[in-house]
Amino acid sequence: MGIGCVSRRTVLGATAAAGVVGLAGCGGAEWYPSDVTPDVYVLRAVVREKERMIARYEAAVAGGTGPEELLERFLEHHLSHLDALVESLPEDAPPASPEPSGAPSSPEAPPVPEAAPGTAALRVLEAAATSARLDQAGAVTDPALAQLISAIGACEAGHAHLLAQE
Numbered sequence: 001m002g003i004g005c006v007s008r009r010t011v012l013g014a015t016a017a018a019g020v021v022g023l024a025g026c027g028g029a030e031w032y033p034s035d036v037t038p039d040v041y042v043l044r045a046v047v048r049e050k051e052r053m054i055a056r057y058e059a060a061v062a063g064g065t066g067p068e069e070l071l072e073r074f075l076e077h078h079l080s081h082l083d084a085l086v087e088s089l090p091e092d093a094p095p096a097s098p099e100p101s102g103a104p105s106s107p108e109a110p111p112v113p114e115a116a117p118g119t120a121a122l123r124v125l126e127a128a129a130t131s132a133r134l135d136q137a138g139a140v141t142d143p144a145l146a147q148l149i150s151a152i153g154a155c156e157a158g159h160a161h162l163l164a165q166e
Helices: 008-024 038-063 068-088 119-139 143-164
Strands: none
Touching: 038 068, 038 119, 038 143, 068 119, 068 143, 119 143
16 A cells, blocks of 8 residues: 555545444434424325315215215215324424415315316326325334324225226
8 A cells, every 4th residue: 555545444434433423413303403393294295185185075076976975985084084194293383384385284275176076087196195105104204103194095095996996
């Protein structure tokens, strides 16, 4: 080895030490630089999506665009999901801010669909929601929250399957 050359062992040791020092500052949720934790952020996104899905099912039931009994049963599932999600929000979480588009995310004002969706459209929406739940469950750190989001996604997959048979 010549003068000024650094051994591979020295470089790897310094890199590992820097990584350990960098990770030592991550003390859990206390270090997160925002009032809203990543889990609460994901949870609020799922709540907004559920509010939209409920509005679509209510429009489909009111418009008679599919088998009424099946759509009403799925609507009840989505309402139950929304209740469980809202109950999972921490009591000390700061109030929700408006969505990036500027639309409020309150349960009193879900967006109203332009037309009542049919069973084919609802099937596509359920399948898309199922896919989103996989990513959302993987994005949270709380195992119970990941399990809740995964269970909701499994239910939505069942909805998509049953709507495909109609």
